[in-house]
Amino acid sequence: MKVTFAHMGNLYITVKALLEDLGVEVVVPPMPSKRTLSIGSRHSPEFACLPLKVNIGNYIEALELGADTIAMAGGVGPCRFGLYGEVQREILKGLGYEFDMVIIDPPQGRLRRVLQQVGRLVGRNSVGRYLRAVRLAWAKMTAVDELEKLAQRVRPFESRRGEASAALERALRLVDEASSIAGVKGALEDGREALLDVKAPGGGAHSAPRIGVVGEVYVVLEPFVNFDVERRLGEMGVLVERSIYIGDWVREHVFKDLLRLRKGRRPYDLAKPYLCHFVGGHGIETVGHTVEYAHRRFDGVIQLAPFTCMPEIVAQDVLPSVSRDMGIPVMTLIFDEHSSDAGVLTRLEAFVDLVERSRSRRDAM
Amino acid sequence: MGEVVGIPRALLYYHYYPMWKVFFESLGASVVTSGETTRAVLDAGARVAVDEACLPIKVFHGHVLALAGNCDYVFVPRLVSVERRAFICPKFMGLPDMVRCNCPGIPNLIDSCVNLSKSTRGYVRAVYSAGRVFTGNTLRILAAHTKAKAALATYTRYLESGMTPDEALALMGMTNSRDASARGGVAAASSPLGAARNPGKGQDGVAIGLVGHPYVVYDPFVSMGVIRRLREMGAIVVTSDMVPASTIESEASRFPRRVFWTLGRRLLGAGFYFLGSGAVHGCLHMRAFACGPESLIGEILEREAARHRDVPFATITVDEHTGEAGVLTRLEAFFDVVTRRKKR
Numbered sequence: 001m002k003v004t005f006a007h008m009g010n011l012y013i014t015v016k017a018l019l020e021d022l023g024v025e026v027v028v029p030p031m032p033s034k035r036t037l038s039i040g041s042r043h044s045p046e047f048a049c050l051p052l053k054v055n056i057g058n059y060i061e062a063l064e065l066g067a068d069t070i071a072m073a074g075g076v077g078p079c080r081f082g083l084y085g086e087v088q089r090e091i092l093k094g095l096g097y098e099f100d101m102v103i104i105d106p107p108q109g110r111l112r113r114v115l116q117q118v119g120r121l122v123g124r125n126s127v128g129r130y131l132r133a134v135r136l137a138w139a140k141m142t143a144v145d146e147l148e149k150l151a152q153r154v155r156p157f158e159s160r161r162g163e164a165s166a167a168l169e170r171a172l173r174l175v176d177e178a179s180s181i182a183g184v185k186g187a188l189e190d191g192r193e194a195l196l197d198v199k200a201p202g203g204g205a206h207s208a209p210r211i212g213v214v215g216e217v218y219v220v221l222e223p224f225v226n227f228d229v230e231r232r233l234g235e236m237g238v239l240v241e242r243s244i245y246i247g248d249w250v251r252e253h254v255f256k257d258l259l260r261l262r263k264g265r266r267p268y269d270l271a272k273p274y275l276c277h278f279v280g281g282h283g284i285e286t287v288g289h290t291v292e293y294a295h296r297r298f299d300g301v302i303q304l305a306p307f308t309c310m311p312e313i314v315a316q317d318v319l320p321s322v323s324r325d326m327g328i329p330v331m332t333l334i335f336d337e338h339s340s341d342a343g344v345l346t347r348l349e350a351f352v353d354l355v356e357r358s359r360s361r362r363d364a365m
Numbered sequence: 366m367g368e369v370v371g372i373p374r375a376l377l378y379y380h381y382y383p384m385w386k387v388f389f390e391s392l393g394a395s396v397v398t399s400g401e402t403t404r405a406v407l408d409a410g411a412r413v414a415v416d417e418a419c420l421p422i423k424v425f426h427g428h429v430l431a432l433a434g435n436c437d438y439v440f441v442p443r444l445v446s447v448e449r450r451a452f453i454c455p456k457f458m459g460l461p462d463m464v465r466c467n468c469p470g471i472p473n474l475i476d477s478c479v480n481l482s483k484s485t486r487g488y489v490r491a492v493y494s495a496g497r498v499f500t501g502n503t504l505r506i507l508a509a510h511t512k513a514k515a516a517l518a519t520y521t522r523y524l525e526s527g528m529t530p531d532e533a534l535a536l537m538g539m540t541n542s543r544d545a546s547a548r549g550g551v552a553a554a555s556s557p558l559g560a561a562r563n564p565g566k567g568q569d570g571v572a573i574g575l576v577g578h579p580y581v582v583y584d585p586f587v588s589m590g591v592i593r594r595l596r597e598m599g600a601i602v603v604t605s606d607m608v609p610a611s612t613i614e615s616e617a618s619r620f621p622r623r624v625f626w627t628l629g630r631r632l633l634g635a636g637f638y639f640l641g642s643g644a645v646h647g648c649l650h651m652r653a654f655a656c657g658p659e660s661l662i663g664e665i666l667e668r669e670a671a672r673h674r675d676v677p678f679a680t681i682t683v684d685e686h687t688g689e690a691g692v693l694t695r696l697e698a699f700f701d702v703v704t705r706r707k708k709r
Contacts, residue, residue, distance in 0.1 A: 047660035077625030078452035083661050086622045090668055103622075275462045277443055277478065280455040308417070310657040314459030317415045321466040334417060 001100075002027050003069045003121060004062035006055040009221035010148070011246055013176045014141040019071075021133035022122040027067035029058040032224035036061055041337040043091055050225060050306035050336050051218040052084050056091060063097050071121055074105035079280040079311055107254070136181055143175045143188040145247040150195045152241065155234030156208040159200035165231050167194040208239040209355050212293035214286045215304035216312050217244050225335055226304050227344040233302075236352050241298075243289035244282070267292070273325075274318040283311030287318060294326035300355040301328060302348075307336035329354055367393040368499065370475065371436030373428035374399045376421060376457070377444060379530045379579035383539060384517035385440060388492075391509035392499040397436055399428040402586035406431055411685055413467040420653040420684050421580045422456055422463070424587060429464050433471045438498065439464075440475045442491070446482035451627045454658055524606040529592055530583050571703050572601045574639030576632050576666065577651035578659070579606065587683060589692040591651055598700045603645055605635030612638055620665065629658040636666040640673040647677045647703030649696075654684035677702045 004027045005015055012028050019026050030036070032054055040057025059070055070092075075082025085103040092099065104117045125133075151168040158164045171191025178184040211233060219226050220242055233240045267288025268278070275287045290301045303319060305312030316332050323330040331351045333344065370389045372378060378398070386396045399406070402424055410427025432439050441464050444457045452458075461476035475498055477491040496506030516537070523533035534540045573595055575582055582588050582604060595602050605613065613634030617624060620637075624630040632650075639648040650666055652659040663680055670678035679699045681692060 045660050045664035047655065048664070049657070049660075074622075076450070078455045078458070080657055080661055082625055083622065086620070087661050087664055090665070094668065274466065275459055277445065277458050277462075279458040280452070283455065283459065308419075308655045308657055308660065310455040313415060313417050314456055314463060316417060317459070317463040318466045 001025065001069050002067045003071055004029055004059065004067035005071045006058045007032055007222065007224075008218055009223065009246065010144045010172060011221070013144055013172065014137050014246065015071075016176070017140050018133050018137035019122065021136055022125055022129065024122050027062050027065050029062040029065075029067075032058065032222065036224075037337055043095060045087070047308060048087075049080060049309050051081070052088065053337060054222070054225060055084065056088060059088065059092060060095075060097075063092070063099060067099070069100045069102060069121070071102050071104065074103040076106060077280065079309075081281070136184070139181045139184040140175055140178070141247050141250065143184050143191075144172060145245040146188065147171050147175070147191050147195065148245065150192060152230065152234060153239065154195050154199050155231070156237045156239050157200055158198045158235075160198075161235055163198040164195060164234065167191070167198055170194065208237050209299040209352070209359055210239045210241065211352075211355065212241050212243065212289065212298045212301045213304060214243040214289045214293075214301060215282070215315075216286075216306055216309050217249060217282055219304045219306050219335055220244050221246065225306075226333070227335075227339070227341055229302070229304065229333070229344065229348065232345065232348055233352065236349070238352060238355075241293075243285060270295075274322055275314065279311045279314045281309065281311030283315040286312060286315040287322065290319060290322050290328070290330060291326065294322070294328040298328065299359050300351065301330045302351065303330065303332040305332065305334050307334050329358060367395055368438065369436040370394050370396050371432035371439045371472070372396060372398045373425055373432060373439065373441070374401065375425040375428045375584070376460075376580045377453075379583045381517065382530070382534065383520040383537060384513040386539060387516040388495070388509050388513035389440070389499070391512050392496055392505065394499055397432070399431040402427070402584050404586075407586070407685055414463070417655065418463075419456070419655040419657075420587060421578065421656070422460075423685065424580070424584065425460070426464065426467060429468055429471055433468070436472055438473050438475050439471060440495075442495070443476050443478040445478060445480035447479060447627055448481055450482060450623070451625050451630065452482060453627055454656075456657075521606075525609060527603070527607050529604070530579070570599050570601055571647070571700070571707055572603060572645040573700075573703060574635065574645040574648040575602050575604045575651065576636045576639065576648060577604075578628055578632070578653070578656070579604075581653050581683065582651055587653070588651055589683065589687065589689050591649075591681075591692070591696065594693065594696055595649075595700065598697070600700060600703075603639070605631050608635050608638055616641070624662070626658045629662045632659070632662050633665060636662075637669060640666075640669055640676050640678065643676075645676070646707045647679075647699065649699060650678070650680040652680065652682055654682050675706075677706055 002025045003019055007029060016026050016028055036057035037054060039060050040053040044053040044056050072085045074085055085101060089101045102117060102121050104114060107114045147168055151164050155164040171187060171194060174187035174190065175184055178187050213220060213230065221244065223230065230240050230242070267285045270291040271284050271288035275284055278284050286303055293301050303312065303316060305316065319330050319332065331347065333347060372382065372385055389396050406427035407424055409430045410423040410425065414423045414426045429439055429441065441461045443461050444453045446452045461474050465474065475495055477495040479491045480487045492510050493506055496509060500506065520533050520537065523536060524530065531540065575591065582591055585593065592602050613631055616637040617630045617634030620633060624633055636648060636650065639645050648670065650663060652663055677699065681695055683692065
């Protein structure tokens with residue numbers, strides 16, 4: 001059995017560690033590319049959202065490399081993601097691929113069913129082995145998040161353009177290659193030092209504009225589909241913070257769900273005057289985090305969403321009111337297979353300009 | 366003279382209007398609806414809603430704006446879920462918030478939240494919160510709700526017997542007189558009560574199964590009059606609301622995963638039924654551009670249709686730029702294919 005899964009940013013480092021440590025052979029799909037997107041959108045429903053299309057591309061490229069099993073998360077609605085698995089299976093079977101698809105549903109407090117689904121994937125393992133695998137994967141996930149956050153903080157102050165991203169990439173590779181928790185710790189330590197080294201002498205003395213990135217989890221986390229918006233902004237001298245990091249997401253959606261803990265209410269409470277009900281996906285988080293960034297006196301917020309994403313459309317609909325009431329510039333970027341590099345870059349530059357100007361106006365007052 | 370509640374003639378108006386109307390009227394309010402969708406209504410809605418919103422949501426905004434000035438309240442319920450473990454589309458969950466942000470200056474909203482996905486307790490609260498606007502008397506609210514549910518049951522029975530919402534409402538005396546006289550004749554002629562067990566085939570002529578959200582296929586403007594046009598060509602039109610709910614459920618359960626959108630499951634079940642049962646001669650899927658659920662439901666239906674080549678299947682996508690001539694041409698072509706296939 002050779003298991004594959006779809007890409008979402010650096011999530012592959014964690015998933016790969018988890019599966020391999022449980023003795024599963026893993027085929028990581030090639031990093032998403034133009035080819036991935038073009039074969040994905042060729043075989044997907046025209047009006048499906050972008051993640052489905054890129055997933056299809058990932059799967060086809062991995063199947064070509066010999067994968068025979070696809071692991072995928074399920075869902076219970078109301079966002080379309082919950083039906084991805086079935087539709088993707090139909091599409092791929094229709095193309096003649098032979099494979100097994102294992103859909104792991106959200107636990108909703110039913111641990112046993114999840115374990116059965118996971119068991120189908122990894123076979124029998126001792127509890128100790130599970131714990132060890134989860135601990136290693138967890139360490140990697142935490143390290144990835146920390147390195148990404150650090151890169152965001154130093155990027156606007158780097159002495160040579162692209163240095164922070166290069167250091168981040170090297171550090172992530174070391175984390176990926178580490179086979180023990182001690183190894184992960186070492187890689188994290190080295191990465192931290194390398195990233196701090198890229199700061200120009202005196203860098204950080206001037207203050208950079210701060211922009212919060214909110215929106216749909218896949219587009220926010222996957223640099224290929226968002227045209228590397230985070231790096232782009234950083235290299236324009238902007239301090240970026242995202243509303244979602246993989247670790248937070250897993251803690252919130254997998255573990256709290258598994259243990260039936262009460263989920264954090266904060267984004268919900270903050271979103272209240274504008275959006276008073278969950279709308280699936282991350283719609284309410286998008287609104288809540290925008291309010292939060294305004295409270296924290298960020299200089300702007302960028303919402304990222306796939307074209308026709310239902311929860312994000314609701315959020316997008318109310319964001320102008322948030323922006324008006326709280327005086328924070330908000331821009332929405334919507335991505336599909338027709339999005340272009342130049343188009344995204346132009347809009348980013350225009351937005352950063354706007355943010356800088358409103359900042360200097362504010363400072364002058 | 367009681368207070369006036371405005372009900373936008375869009376979205377789930379087509380499923381629930383008799384219930385809502387009877388409920389508010391039993392509490393002493395009077396009810397007005399916005400008129401039929403027109404170009405002006407759509408344009409007004411499209412101006413205020415975000416570009417990325419789907420056509421039905423834009424139409425809904427237009428109807429809310431059309432009601433402004435004619436009523437004391439606009440009824441914009443937050444319909445999260447109308448059954449266990451299922452949802453309406455995410456946009457319905459944020460609808461009152463979207464309307465409030467986009468349409469300043471409109472009357473107060475009655476935005477009761479209906480969420481039955483986990484338990485039915487919230488439903489009672491929703492009914493009460495809508496009723497409390499007019500009376501503090503719980504018994505009166507309950508009585509109004511009982512009457513409202515009876516009206517809905519009658520309405521649903523009419524729909525299942527083969528009537529369109531307009532025809533059923535005319536029969537229930539719920540449209541204004543102009544509408545009633547215009548449509549009553551059609552109701553009597555083409556949708557005999559009692560055909561529910563066997564909609565479509567069995568009568569002369571070509572039967573066409575029409576799959577599509579109620580607010581798309583029943584809105585004559587949005588759908589370019591698809592039902593009227595097919596009937597004028599001589600077809601018997603069977604919509605998903607004319608298929609008994611139990612049939613829908615059992616057909617939809619053939620799909621390996623439970624479809625968690627109530628409306629999506631109805632479309633899927635009806636589509637499977639039309640394609641696989643031999644009840645109709647052709648199956649037409651009409652969808653709105655940018656409708657999230659239908660992008661996947663449509664894909665599943667197309668794949669199912671490929672397994673049933675004996676039943677012609679076509680999809681027509683409508684949006685605010687769709688021209689009438691284009692839709693008519695496609696309808697005629699589809700009708701031709703179905704007729705020719707039937708003769709063979």
